[in-house]
Structures are given as C-alpha cells and as structure tokens.
Amino acid sequence: MTGAPTARTAPRDVPSGRPAAVPTPQPGDPRLARLAVNQMTVRSWGVRDLVQGCLRAGIPAVGLWREPVAEAGLSAAARWVRDAGLRVSSYCRGGFLTGADRAAALDDNRRAVDEAAELGAACLVMVVGGLGAHGRDLPGARARVADALAELAPYAAERGVRLGLEPLHPMFCADRAVLSTLGQALDLAETLPGAGVVVDAYHVWWDPQVAEQIRRAGAAHRIVSFQTCDWTLPLPADVLEGRGMPGDGHVDLRALRTAVDAAGYTGDIEVEIFNADVWAADPDDVIATIARRHVQHVL
Amino acid sequence: MTGAPTARTAPRDVPSGRPAAVPTPQPGDPRLARLAVNQMTVRSWGVRDLVQGCLRAGIPAVGLWREPVAEAGLSAAARWVRDAGLRVSSYCRGGFLTGADRAAALDDNRRAVDEAAELGAACLVMVVGGLGAHGRDLPGARARVADALAELAPYAAERGVRLGLEPLHPMFCADRAVLSTLGQALDLAETLPGAGVVVDAYHVWWDPQVAEQIRRAGAAHRIVSFQTCDWTLPLPADVLEGRGMPGDGHVDLRALRTAVDAAGYTGDIEVEIFNADVWAADPDDVIATIARRHVQHVL
Numbered sequence: 001m002t003g004a005p006t007a008r009t010a011p012r013d014v015p016s017g018r019p020a021a022v023p024t025p026q027p028g029d030p031r032l033a034r035l036a037v038n039q040m041t042v043r044s045w046g047v048r049d050l051v052q053g054c055l056r057a058g059i060p061a062v063g064l065w066r067e068p069v070a071e072a073g074l075s076a077a078a079r080w081v082r083d084a085g086l087r088v089s090s091y092c093r094g095g096f097l098t099g100a101d102r103a104a105a106l107d108d109n110r111r112a113v114d115e116a117a118e119l120g121a122a123c124l125v126m127v128v129g130g131l132g133a134h135g136r137d138l139p140g141a142r143a144r145v146a147d148a149l150a151e152l153a154p155y156a157a158e159r160g161v162r163l164g165l166e167p168l169h170p171m172f173c174a175d176r177a178v179l180s181t182l183g184q185a186l187d188l189a190e191t192l193p194g195a196g197v198v199v200d201a202y203h204v205w206w207d208p209q210v211a212e213q214i215r216r217a218g219a220a221h222r223i224v225s226f227q228t229c230d231w232t233l234p235l236p237a238d239v240l241e242g243r244g245m246p247g248d249g250h251v252d253l254r255a256l257r258t259a260v261d262a263a264g265y266t267g268d269i270e271v272e273i274f275n276a277d278v279w280a281a282d283p284d285d286v287i288a289t290i291a292r293r294h295v296q297h298v299l
Numbered sequence: 300m301t302g303a304p305t306a307r308t309a310p311r312d313v314p315s316g317r318p319a320a321v322p323t324p325q326p327g328d329p330r331l332a333r334l335a336v337n338q339m340t341v342r343s344w345g346v347r348d349l350v351q352g353c354l355r356a357g358i359p360a361v362g363l364w365r366e367p368v369a370e371a372g373l374s375a376a377a378r379w380v381r382d383a384g385l386r387v388s389s390y391c392r393g394g395f396l397t398g399a400d401r402a403a404a405l406d407d408n409r410r411a412v413d414e415a416a417e418l419g420a421a422c423l424v425m426v427v428g429g430l431g432a433h434g435r436d437l438p439g440a441r442a443r444v445a446d447a448l449a450e451l452a453p454y455a456a457e458r459g460v461r462l463g464l465e466p467l468h469p470m471f472c473a474d475r476a477v478l479s480t481l482g483q484a485l486d487l488a489e490t491l492p493g494a495g496v497v498v499d500a501y502h503v504w505w506d507p508q509v510a511e512q513i514r515r516a517g518a519a520h521r522i523v524s525f526q527t528c529d530w531t532l533p534l535p536a537d538v539l540e541g542r543g544m545p546g547d548g549h550v551d552l553r554a555l556r557t558a559v560d561a562a563g564y565t566g567d568i569e570v571e572i573f574n575a576d577v578w579a580a581d582p583d584d585v586i587a588t589i590a591r592r593h594v595q596h597v598l
Contacts, residue, residue: 237536
C-alpha cells in the first residue's frame with residue numbers, strides 16, 4: 001500500500017456509457033461558475049443530498065422543486081442552501097392556471113411565491129397549464145392564463161420574486177402549457193411587473209424566431225432563466241421524460257447559450273433533465289457528466 | 300322476406316366505438332362538396348379501392364400518395380380518378396431535401412412534380428426534411444431547403460404544379476421537417492413562383508400566430524391545401540401515428556376551417572389520419588365516420 005493514487009478507470013458519461021470526451025472540471029474551475037443543476041435531474045436526491053452533491057462537484061447553483069422542499073421543510077432547505085453558499089437558480093414551479101378552480105390555483109401560486117422568496121430563488125418557473133377546463137378553446141385558455149397572471153404578478157413583485165413564464169414545446173400545448181413560443185411568453189411577460197421568460201433549450205430550439213426573441217427578451221431584461229438539455233430521438237412513450245443529456249441529441253446548445261449571453265443574460269445555466277435512464281444512473285456520475293458536457297457543448 | 304329495410308344497427312364511429320352523433324351524409328349531400336379523403340387514412344386500400352370507396356360514400360376528392368400510385372401505375376391511377384370525376388386534392392409527397400445527396404433529391408422531386416401534373420393534383424405536398432446531413436445546424440438545414448426549393452419551384456410552376464410547403468409540428472423538426480410554423484413556411488413560399496402552404500390542423504393548431512398567418516396566406520392566394528385530423532392524448536409510442544379522428548381530440552377544427560374560409564380558401568378539406576386504430580378499422584366505416592365528423596366538427 002502506498003499513498004499514490006491507484007490506476008482509475010477512465011470516467012464514462014451517463015446514460016450513454018461513452019467514454020468521457022473531456023476531463024471533468026474540478027471545484028473552483030471557472031467554467032463551472034454559472035452551472036446549475038435542477039433537482040429533477042437527480043430526482044432520487046432530497047434537497048440535502050443535492051446541496052452536498054453540488055458542493056462535492058463544485059456546482060454553485062441549484063434549481064429546486066416544491067415537493068422535495070416541502071419534504072425537507074422550507075426553512076431547513078433554505079438554510080442548507082444558504083449555509084453552503086449556493087444560489088437557487090430557479091424554483092419549480094407555479095402555474096397550472098387553467099383548471100376549474102381559479103381561486104385555489106391562485107392561492108397555491110401565492111404560496112409558491114412565498115416559498116421562492118424565502119429560498120431567494122432567481123425566479124419562480126411558471127408552467128401555465130394546458131386547455132384544462134376550456135375544452136377546445138385555446139384562445140380562451142390563453143386569455144385565462146393572462147388574466148390569472150395579471151392578478152398574481154403584483155403579489156410576486158412586492159416580494160421580489162420574478163415570475164418566469166416558460167413556453168413549453170408545442171407538443172405540450174393541450175395538456176401542460178398553452179404558452180408555446182418564446183415570443184408569445186414575452187408578449188405576456190411584458191404586461192406584468194417584474195415577470196420574465198424562461199429560455200429552456202428543449203422547448204424553444206426548433207423555433208424559427210428563437211434568436212430574434214432571445215434578443216428581444218434580453219433587451220427588455222426579461223430572461224430570468226436559461227435551461228439546457230437535449231432533444232433526443234426517438235421520443236419515449238411518455239414524452240415528458242424525453243429530455244436528453246446535453247450533447248446526446250440534436251440541439252445546438254452552444255448557439256443558444258451564445259445568443260442568450262449576447263442578449264445580456266448573466267445568470268445561471270441550469271441543466272434540467274427528465275429521463276428515466278438518467279434517473280437510473282448514479283447521481284454523482286450524472287453531475288460529473290453534466291459538468292463535462294457543459295464544457296464540451298454549452299460554453 | 301319483404302322489400303322493406305330490416306332494422307339496422309345504429310352506426311358507430313371508428314375507432315372510438317361511440318354511437319354516431321349525427322346521421323351519415325349521403326352521396327349528393329352538399330355538405331360533402333369539399334370533403335377529401337387522404338389515401339393514408341385508409342391505407343389498406345389501393346388507388347382503385349379508394350376511388351370506388353369514395354364514389355360509394357359520395358366523397359368528391361382524394362389525396363394520393365406516390366407509393367400506391369406507382370403500384371397502380373401512374374396512367375391507370377390518373378384515368379381511374381378522372382373517369383370517376385374525382386378531384387385530386389393533394390399529392391404526397393415531395394421534399395426530404397436535407398440529405399447528403401442534393402442532386403438525387405431534386406431529381407426525385409422533379410419526378411414527383413411530373414406525377415402530380417399527370418394526376419392534376421391541386422398541389423404537391425412538400426415535407427422538406429429534418430436536420431439530415433446538417434448535424435445540429437438548424438439554420439444551415441433551413442438554408443439548404445430554401446436553396447433546393449428555389450431550384451425546384453420554376454420546374455413545378457412551368458408544369459402548373461403548386462408546391463405546398465407543409466410546416467410540420469415542431470416535434471418533427473429534428474427528423475422530418477425543419478419548416479415548423481405556418482409563418483415560416485409562408486415566408487419561404489412567397490419567394491417561390493406558384494408555391495403555397497399546406498395548413499394541416501394537426502401541425503399548426505397550437506401556434507399563437509395561426510389565425511394571423513392563415514389570413515396572410517389567404518390574402519396572398521397561397522393556401523394550397525387544408526387538412527384536418529385531431530390532436531389526441533396520450534401521444535403513441537411512435538408519434539407519427541398519433542393523428543386522431545376529427546372530434547376525438549383537442550383541436551377546434553371548426554375555428555380553423557372558419558379562418559381558412561375567411562381567408563378566401565375555397566379548395567378541398569382533406570382528412571389525413573395516421574393512426575393504427577383507424578387503419579385497423581373497416582375503411583368504409585372510416586369514411587362514414589369522417590363524413591359524420593366533418594359535419595359535426597369541421598363545417
């Protein structure tokens with residue numbers, strides 16, 4: 001036995017199993033300075049696990065979700081994150097404003113705003129809801145969303161919480177979000193005090209207007225979050241879980257990151273992946289792969 | 300035995316199995332005057348079956364596909380349709396212009412134009428291709444499509460064939476069509492002699508700009524096809540086969556038909572469904588259901 005390191009197996013990316021193409025950036029590496037990991041990417045971890053895992057890997061920011069925060073206790077979660085010196089790049093999520101009970105939805109959203117404020121989150125991500133109680137009336141559902149947000153936005157603004165309107169990929173229009181493009185989300189955000197838009201690569205990469213709308217959103221200081229993951233094919237049986245590890249798919253993430261930076265965004269770059277194969281991998285390996293792919297495909 | 304009709308089972312819609320909500324319009328019913336059935340909707344039928352089935356049901360127009368037309372023989376197919384007095388509402392399809400061999404793709408598209416001319420089709424539907432040989436370079440793939448269409452369009456125009464640029468739902472952007480919105484398709488069509496756009500409800504219903512772009516396309520006399528089917532959930536494992544029977548899903552088809560009509564479109568309204576359950580049903584029942592749903596949900 002000596003103190004010298006033993007020969008180690010070269011790391012492999014997950015979930016692809018391919019050999020890592022670049023060395024894993026280590027804590028303190030400036031290339032990690034804006035990297036954030038969304039909790040759903042490593043969903044087997046509670047808030048405390050996530051905080052400790054990000055500290056080990058040198059990741060300075062986390063995206064949190066309401067359910068695991070509630071499980072940990074809001075105050076404890078806020079304290080762990082603060083004590084670790086991490087930023088909360090986003091809080092997921094408010095929204096779902098198109099159901100039958102508008103008042104209950106707004107109450108729940110106000111609670112989400114309060115939680116985001118206590119966590120010091122950079123934004124509260126709003127997934128606004130699908131057709132919901134509106135049957136086939138898509139314009140009606142969109143009007144309902146605008147109406148509810150007009151009521152919620154001052155409450156959020158008073159508490160210093162930025163609402164992040166997230167356009168979802170049009171394949172989610174019927175069931176999850178009637179906000180379908182960045183331009184549409186920005187049109188709405190501009191009517192709301194303090195609100196902005198979430199630029200999620202998975203949802204917007206295909207949009208012929210994406211570059212123009214990123215410029216517009218940046219000029220208005222309304223980009224509140226930038227999220228990465230990749231569009232991989234084939235889509236899985238549940239398309240909600242089709243988000244791929246950056247670099248495994250078809251999206252030019254570097255082009256989007258460059259556009260967002262050129263528009264003046266200086267916030268975190270958050271990796272949010274819903275994918276059964278990623279969830280089945282070791283979370284530390286997931287985070288190490290994310291750090292490598294961030295360098296390789298995003299920066 | 301008497302000549303009186305025996306009691307008949309009330310018809311049921313396919314594939315839902317629900318009782319028909321309205322009587323089946325009979326041949327000569329003016330509400331069928333613009334209804335067209337796309338061959339892929341009843342894909343077990345060859346061209347001759349399709350022609351005869353539409354005659355039985357009083358459907359005045361058909362959308363044809365290259366493969367079954369080749370199987371029947373182009374001249375024979377053209378003669379059957381002509382002799383039956385049917386219109387060819389569309390011919391599917393040209394496109395796929397983003398692969399490695401541009402010259403071969405253009406040759407194949409010129410053949411498709413020739414076939415569309417012989418069939419007297421109202422348009423040649425263009426599914427332009429996905430990222431193809433362009434890796435992650437989406438703007439590059441889009442430029443390639445524009446470049447190839449600029450070469451093809453004069454050839455089509457000289458033969459009286461209208462190219463119908465079809466924006467596909469953004470979930471097909473990576474692998475099937477980098478034209479993703481009606482506005483984008485129209486921007487391109489307006490640069491091409493005689494070209495137009497295909498307004499397919501399935502692909503465009505979610506678009507916040509759809510009403511505005513339909514108006515714009517109509518004003519420019521560039522709507523060359525209007526297709527209906529429905530967005531049903533959950534999406535199937537192969538999302539290519541997720542198109543539902545009109546009325547089974549979430550799309551306000553009447554609103555889209557009204558918009559297209561208001562924009563000055565007077566052509567056929569073609570039902571194009573890719574759906575394993577529809578394909579498993581009796582084709583005559585499929586056509587009868589289509590006729591009923593057309594009255595109930597489209598007109």
